[in-house]
Amino acid sequence: MSIKRLTTALATALCLTAASAGLAQDSRPASTASAPAATAPKLLVVIAVDQLSADLFSEYRSHFTGGFARLASGVVFPSGYQAHGATETCPGHSTILTGNHPARTGIVANNYFDLAVGREDKRVYCAEDERVEGTASGSGKYAPSVEHLLVPTLGDLMKARDPAAQVVSIAGKDRAAIMMGGRRADELMWLAPTGLTSYRGTALSPxxxxxxxxxxxxxxQPRPAMTLPRDCAARDIAIATDAKGGSVGTGRLARDGGDFRRFMASPEADGAVLATGAAIRAARKMGEGPGTDLLILGLSATDYVGHGAGTEGSEMCLQMLALDRELGDFFARIDATGIDYAAVLTADHGGHDLPERNRQNGWPEAQRVDPALYPAVLGKAVAEKLGLPQPLLYGDGPFGDLYFSKALTPTQRKAAMAEVLARLRAHPQVEVALTAEELAAHPMPTRAADLWSVKDRIRASFYAPRSGDIILALKPRVTPIAEPGAGYVATHGSVWDYDRRVPILFWRKGLAGFEQSNAVMTVDILPTLAALAGLELDRSKIDGRCLDLISGPASSCRP
Structure with a gap:
């Protein structure tokens, strides 16, 4: 679904103006000839593209003519960093509008384990309330919640200053909408098989x-195969993923009617979020009042495509070029209103291609993880050797946080810890295995993010009440998926720069563009936008710093 199609479908019902509903789409970068206004923008637009690595942005940058080109004409930080080690969706989104690393947001992973929780399922989803009876952490079984986020978001701070400020958060995934929207959003929603949904018991606006x-x-409705543009032809190469004839690389993003997952893994999903954002902005007249409003949009399709087909095939090429067009249409609709708005686009994490294609494209060392590193397998082996109760070890995968059973005596725990660490540290695919005690004693890093050690990166994701007893990092180019399956051939989550580096792009009409390739961080976005909006912050409570968006002696970072 494109923004044009959905906006047309909604135009009559929402009583959009003729100019807005019938807008001729011109997504070329708007003129930046005039000086930026000294006053705060009327609307802040924050866009997070799930799994948009700095590498992916760089690869397609010369092909962009729409919304990405608009943003690239502004202030470009091509080496932004999700600086922490837990480069997953929930931790990444938690940094963008809080100004804090996961060590402060408390969002240490998409899932962590709380062995004291009162339900049978001890895994806890980052954006759920596990106290709700009858729930579990699995998809569709949890109660969505913001309770695990420990710090306020930009929207929360804006509402605290001015209760009349409007904050709307819309995303493909619930965790994206929740972690960026915070506690006080006027409307917060995400895509679902039924269209859009929100917290349980929360009614959507008309x-x-x-x-x-x-x-x-x-x-x-079914979607036919997309036409492959000429720019994508060189990437149209089949890559075998298993011995049964499975392959990726030549897909055209077709789907059957009712196939929600394939809908999410296509530009349609991003177009739906952008179109909904444009419609709600118009209905609420965001950006047309006396203060500054905040519209947050989480675009998830790139992540679904990356997981399902990797980052270098025809599927991702189709996604990138279509997303560029959708963003262009979205910006054009806001332009037509004449609102003074500032936009920023970044990502929650990067991503890495599947090892089978990497091995064909100049990186023969790429490999899949040894199944022996999965927590259940490792825990079983150690328990059997030492005669310990099972299950011994809990974890969400063969990397990240590992938790020991609470049934162990202190003596048993000490023996299990020594054996697990010895096995991990001797394994050829393991970069480092650190204990919670080692991380708690390690200071939070303060240098530029490109200079952080692996231990620094993991420390920035460590929050003792939720993090594991051991945190495991795999070596570079080891994909933590032992066997590829349908919709899951590649992933992210490592401590390495292909997962940490993301673009950070700012645009405002009249803002002279420049490019700064030195390392900045996503935690810098909140103080930068707060300065534009004239919002004072307690700097002791955030990890980020304001980025000066004005080229020359003037500064957009107010004291």
Whole structure:
């Protein structure tokens, strides 16, 4: 679903103006000839593209003519960093509008384990309330919640200063909408098979309800294969993923009617979020009042494509070029209103291609993880050797946080710890295995993010009440998926720069563009936007710093 199609479907119901509903789409970068206004923008637009690595942005930058080109005409930080080690969706989104690393946000992973939780399922999803009876951490079984986020978001701070400020957060994934939207958003929603949904018991606004119905109708319709642009032809090469004839690389993003996962793994999903954002902005008249409003958009399709087909095939090429067009259409609709707005785009993490294609494209060392490193397998082996109770070890995968059973006596725990560490540290695929005690004693890093050690990176994701007893990092180019499956051939989550580096792009009409290739961080976005909006911050409570967006002696970073 494109923003044009959904906006057309909603135009009559939402009583959009003729100029807005019938807008001729011109996504060329707007003129930056005039000086930027000294006053705060009326609207802040924050866009997070899930799994948009700095490498992916660089690879396609010369092909962009729409929304990405608009943003690239502004202030470009091509080497932004999700500086921490837990480069997953939830921790990454938690940094973007809080100004804090996961060590402060408390969002240490997509899932962590709380062995004291009262339910049978001890795994806890980052954006759930596990106290709700009858719930579990699995998809569709949890109660979505913001309770695990320990710090306020930009929207929370804006509402505290001015309760009339409007904050809306819309995303493909619930964790993206929640971690960026915070506790005080006026509207917060995400995509679902039924169109759009929000917290349990929360009714959508009339505009969101209408948008959701249009999205649900689109999901129900089959989508034919997309036409491969000439720019994508060189990437149209099949890569075998298993012995049964499975392959990726030549997909055209077709799907059957009602296939929600394939809908999410396509530009349609991003177009739906952008179109809904444009519709709700118009209905609420965001950016048209006396203060500054905040519109947050989380675009998830790039992540679904990256997991399902990798980052270097025709599938990702189709996604990147279509997303560029969708962003261009979205910006053009806001331009038509004449609102003074500032936009920023970044990502929650990067991503890495599947090892089978890496081995064909100049990196023969790329490999899949040894199944022996999965927590259940490792724990079973150690328990059997030492005669310890099982299950011994808990974890969400063969990297990240590992937790020992609470049933162990102190003596048993000491023996298990020594054996697990010895096995991990001797394994050829393991870069480092650090204990919680080692990390707690390590100071938070303060240097530029490109100079951080591996231990620094893991420390920035470490929050003692939720982090594991051991934190495991694999060596570079080791994909933590032992056997590829449908929709899951590649991933992210490592401590390495291909997962940490993301673009950070700022644009505002009248803002002279420049490029700064030195390392900045996503935690710098909140103080930068706060300065634009004239919002004072307690600097002792954030990890980021304001980025000066004005080239020359003037500064956009107010004291």
């Amino acid at each position: 505009t969101a309800t209408q948008a959701g119905a249009a999205i649900a109708a689109a999901i129900a």
